[in-house]
Amino acid sequence: MQKGRLEAFSDGVLAIILTIMVLELKVPHGADFAALKPLLPVFLSYVLSFVYVGIYWNNHHHLLSSARQINGSVLWPNLHLLFWLSLVPVSTGWMGENHFASATLAVYGGILLASAVAYSILQNRLIALNGGPDSPLAHAVGRDWKGKLSPVLYLVGIVSSFGLPWLAGAVYVGVALMWLVPDRRIERTLQASSES
Amino acid sequence: MQKGRLEAFSDGVLAIILTIMVLELKVPHGADFAALKPLLPVFLSYVLSFVYVGIYWNNHHHLLSSARQINGSVLWPNLHLLFWLSLVPVSTGWMGENHFASATLAVYGGILLASAVAYSILQNRLIALNGGPDSPLAHAVGRDWKGKLSPVLYLVGIVSSFGLPWLAGAVYVGVALMWLVPDRRIERTLQASSES
Amino acid sequence: MQKGRLEAFSDGVLAIILTIMVLELKVPHGADFAALKPLLPVFLSYVLSFVYVGIYWNNHHHLLSSARQINGSVLWPNLHLLFWLSLVPVSTGWMGENHFASATLAVYGGILLASAVAYSILQNRLIALNGGPDSPLAHAVGRDWKGKLSPVLYLVGIVSSFGLPWLAGAVYVGVALMWLVPDRRIERTLQASSES
């Protein structure tokens, strides 16, 4: 019951975050296709952030459906994650409107990094609540190489924003793809190499 | 459970899309009825898009309530559909504010087309998951002549936006009516003619 | 199940309508109390509309919890009601920003009238689905004198907007109070007078 309401509230906030992002796509001035051109960077940053919020909803969904029990100590780690994700829309708009300028890329990466850290805290809290490192939840989460690699890559993105902005953008797109693409093979390879 | 949360999240996003569209109806300047006149095209485009989002909610509702099982592979096709539908409000506002100019009609049709394709992908994914072409879900979906005709009509609308904008508008209204009007008779006629 | 999702979607839309209305209360220019004064009419119209949307949520809640079964034929009457209610925020903002000018009062009353008609259509549809005039649902709805009186009063409000705007405002406030105040005594009196 309590879990159901936590999920419902998180779904509500994530659904609103996903949807208010589109408000940054302002109705263009002018009635021809040329009027759409200035929207292109805002549109591209919208697509990227839509995918990121979708990934978080997806992971949050799997994490909570694997957790057997929750209690009050989960509420604030969950709100903490939602707080950072709530900053994604304004950061996305800032980045898009300024054509992926250095400072905007760094701040965007910083919010992705903070969200990733907040997600880890929530995940650790839930694992501790559900029986610790040998629990079914911990096994469902697994080695979580994506969750460990992402913050490192965000840091690479933040640093490369100054001087190599195209690399920062490529890193953010790459991390999103890493989460999107099914990863059986990569995971098996990594596991094999760690076992050898 | 997983299905419940997918529905709840989709409901949330669709409810927000439906409601933020009304934000394009800006509070009129002036306190008399004349001040409402410039709002008329925006209002008409709002009505049309409200009906379209309502149709998608309706169909999404029926599709998911017919599906017995879902899994993680449904999440992204579902988000993909929500992505295109999230572009309906800004596209509606652009069309309304520019009095149904050619480019705005073509883009509106393009977003309807993309949404229809995304819906088909989701539907096919769900049918594959639920037993394939002989499953109860496939029978519930049926011959889906509306789902197959709509993209063709959207294409007609997009092409006719240039030169025959009134036709494009008529096509978009017509497709909406096609989904709204109960269609027992049409369906029976089509079935009869295909059987003869 | 189907009923649950209809309620959830309606709750979502009503919650968003309730909340985006507050967006019409723009952050005041100026940092002293005097800066709040121009907000007063917008605030008053916000309170009135908040109460109206609350009444609709309340009645919608009772209506659906009394209905034992619903089907696809309820979806569009429900969306039709949500459509008119979705126009409450912009109409509220127009009325508040123009200090309850005649045209704005008439339009506000018109949207209240259309919402009341839409609610009746939904209620009749549900009664027909749940066993007709002798069903438990019909008995739960009862003589519905408030539901029958409200549209008449809205019409009085609309007509009196021109010439007697204060009366229109008083009527809209009065109808809201009529729904808010518990009405055992009034109902008993009316019943008694109709039986004598």
Add this chain to the structure above:
Amino acid sequence: MQKGRLEAFSDGVLAIILTIMVLELKVPHGADFAALKPLLPVFLSYVLSFVYVGIYWNNHHHLLSSARQINGSVLWPNLHLLFWLSLVPVSTGWMGENHFASATLAVYGGILLASAVAYSILQNRLIALNGGPDSPLAHAVGRDWKGKLSPVLYLVGIVSSFGLPWLAGAVYVGVALMWLVPDRRIERTLQASSES
């Protein structure tokens, strides 16, 4: 069932309040870090209000999950609470944009005070419905020293807004921390001193 829908609707409104607050964080003009500086007070007031809405969601969640039964008489006290909370975003924006000026701090405190009073009314209504002062719900609520102290502190904040604005700010932050920090020890101390 009825309780489930009340929770769902409240969750929806609280999720939207939480999320539209971030709309006050406007996309900065300028593409460098200096462009973020004017956002700082708005950001700080956003963090504070996010925590407050989170606290209310948290408490509302515990209160309703402890209540065994609800009825129609709870709906308006609940909407009354949501009304005052719906004013938090605009008040937050006003305070942030005017760098915590006296009048804005007083109004912010006033809305916190009204929300606290509305919460008490809802809590008392639920306790009365669930068996009164000896019911399990009343025991779950306990001595509620935080709930009794908060309105007093908000009053201190409102009064000190004029002349000692920094104290008002400190009080609002302090009350939020008081609710955030786990309070076993404080509660035990208070209980001990009241028993001696």
